[in-house]
Amino acid sequence: MMRVSSVLLCGATTTLTYTVAPIHPNTLRFTLCLAKPFLSSSTTPTKSTNRATQALATTPPRVSLQRHCKFTESELVHDDDDDFVVVNFYHFLFFEDPKAEVAKHLSFMEGLDIRGRIYVNEQGINAQYSGPSKDALAYVEWLKDDDRFSDILVQVSPALNGHAFPKLRLRYKPSLVQFEGGDAHLPLLDPSMRATPLEPSEWRKKLEAVNPVDDLSKENSSSNYILLDVRNGYEWDIGHFDGAQRPDVDCFRSTSYGLSQSEVIASDPLADVDKEKTDILMYCTGGIRCDVYSTILRQRGFQNLYTLEGGIAHYLKNEGPVKWTGNLFVFDSRLSLSPSTYKPEAKAKAIKREEFSSDSAFAKCYVCGSQVCELRHRNCANIDCNFLFLCCTDCVKDLRGCCCANCTTAPRLRPVLTGHQRYKKWHIYRDSELLSNLAA
Numbered sequence: 001m002m003r004v005s006s007v008l009l010c011g012a013t014t015t016l017t018y019t020v021a022p023i024h025p026n027t028l029r030f031t032l033c034l035a036k037p038f039l040s041s042s043t044t045p046t047k048s049t050n051r052a053t054q055a056l057a058t059t060p061p062r063v064s065l066q067r068h069c070k071f072t073e074s075e076l077v078h079d080d081d082d083d084f085v086v087v088n089f090y091h092f093l094f095f096e097d098p099k100a101e102v103a104k105h106l107s108f109m110e111g112l113d114i115r116g117r118i119y120v121n122e123q124g125i126n127a128q129y130s131g132p133s134k135d136a137l138a139y140v141e142w143l144k145d146d147d148r149f150s151d152i153l154v155q156v157s158p159a160l161n162g163h164a165f166p167k168l169r170l171r172y173k174p175s176l177v178q179f180e181g182g183d184a185h186l187p188l189l190d191p192s193m194r195a196t197p198l199e200p201s202e203w204r205k206k207l208e209a210v211n212p213v214d215d216l217s218k219e220n221s222s223s224n225y226i227l228l229d230v231r232n233g234y235e236w237d238i239g240h241f242d243g244a245q246r247p248d249v250d251c252f253r254s255t256s257y258g259l260s261q262s263e264v265i266a267s268d269p270l271a272d273v274d275k276e277k278t279d280i281l282m283y284c285t286g287g288i289r290c291d292v293y294s295t296i297l298r299q300r301g302f303q304n305l306y307t308l309e310g311g312i313a314h315y316l317k318n319e320g321p322v323k324w325t326g327n328l329f330v331f332d333s334r335l336s337l338s339p340s341t342y343k344p345e346a347k348a349k350a351i352k353r354e355e356f357s358s359d360s361a362f363a364k365c366y367v368c369g370s371q372v373c374e375l376r377h378r379n380c381a382n383i384d385c386n387f388l389f390l391c392c393t394d395c396v397k398d399l400r401g402c403c404c405a406n407c408t409t410a411p412r413l414r415p416v417l418t419g420h421q422r423y424k425k426w427h428i429y430r431d432s433e434l435l436s437n438l439a440a
């Protein structure tokens with residue numbers, strides 16, 4: 001069985017005929033923010049959801065993937081209907097009636113095996129979901145047949161192990177990303193209020209220009225730039241662009257760069273910069289966090305805002321891990337992807353000694369501070385803690401998969417996970433313990 005290697009689908013640009021609001025060419029993908037550095041795991045009790053059954057009668061015609069297929073042979077290298085993929089995209093556009101839009105999408109999804117988070121509101125759509133490739137891509141095809149979506153940048157990567165999300169949540173949401181006060185009041189539909197998107201190759205050139213490898217060019221390089229990681233600290237901990245400061249942020253919701261009034265705050269790289277002369281190079285996983293946050297910075301007077309179009313995922317797919325160190329944190333059950341997931345032929349560069357300097361949290365065990373072998377987080381085995389943390393193999397063994405000694409004595413402990421597994425629902429562990437007690 002062959003898996004779909006990461007596929008990037010960029011529809012040809014066609015004329016938009018009935019968009020009400022201006023559409024920006026920068027159109028892509030996702031983001032989920034966590035209240036704390038915890039991942040909601042499948043242990044979280046959740047309402048059942050396939051709301052497809054509640055969809056209204058506005059059923060659009062089903063699109064046959066074969067008939068409308070826009071993928072080239074090389075993009076779709078698979079021969080197994082059960083190949084699962086993860087799809088991410090986002091798009092800012094004005095929906096006059098977002099709830100009717102949701103109903104249309106739910107109706108199309110009836111009978112499709114799709115799980116994930118798809119949020120719609122007056123300013124657009126933000127989607128990340130998994131499914132067998134035929135179902136997952138049928139939804140993309142259906143969307144792209146609509147002129148309003150024909151130019152969206154859709155990112156597809158292999159799911160590794162079936163669904164990457166526990167269930168489907170396709171609904172109206174007042175905010176497309178979790179942000180303090182929501183994003184409904186932000187001018188997301190106005191491209192001039194967002195950062196200028198740079199294609200991966202332009203981004204790479206920009207990084208090479210401002211941060212050259214050789215000393216000669218270093219002397220001539222411009223220092224008037226800030227490379228801003230618009231993610232959370234724990235995401236930076238397993239991978240980031242070289243030269244980016246670790247974000248002092250646990251949740252995108254509370255990001256506040258450039259908002260301090262007067263005093264210089266060490267944790268705010270934008271606190272003391274010249275808003276007119278400094279280039280702010282912003283990046284995040286898929287681009288939406290930068291797009292949203294750049295509107296806030298624009299409102300604060302920052303002039304030279306650039307963002308990496310399609311985010312790190314799009315960059316790794318196109319450029320490989322040039323100027324990039326480590327893995328990419330993702331907000332689904334895969335948690336961490338190596339650059340080769342996106343560009344199999346690309347070789348990750350060896351991590352340099354200075355990456356592990358004592359003041360850096362990069363690739364460090366949260367318990368003992370030693371270097372971790374695998375750039376992948378795990379949830380604490382204590383279900384009532386569930387903290388998402390990096391841990392070395394010795395500490396995993398010593399603390400039986402817990403984040404601290406206290407958690408090892410908690411009443412609801414799960415077994416230590418091996419490999420790339422994620423924890424399942426609590427009753428599975430509870431019941432297996434009951435059974436083994438009964439057998440004893």
Ligand SMILES: [Zn+2]
Binds near residue numbers: 365394
């Ligand atoms: Zn350790």
Ligand SMILES: [Zn+2]
Binds near residue numbers: 382386402403407
């Ligand atoms: Zn814990």
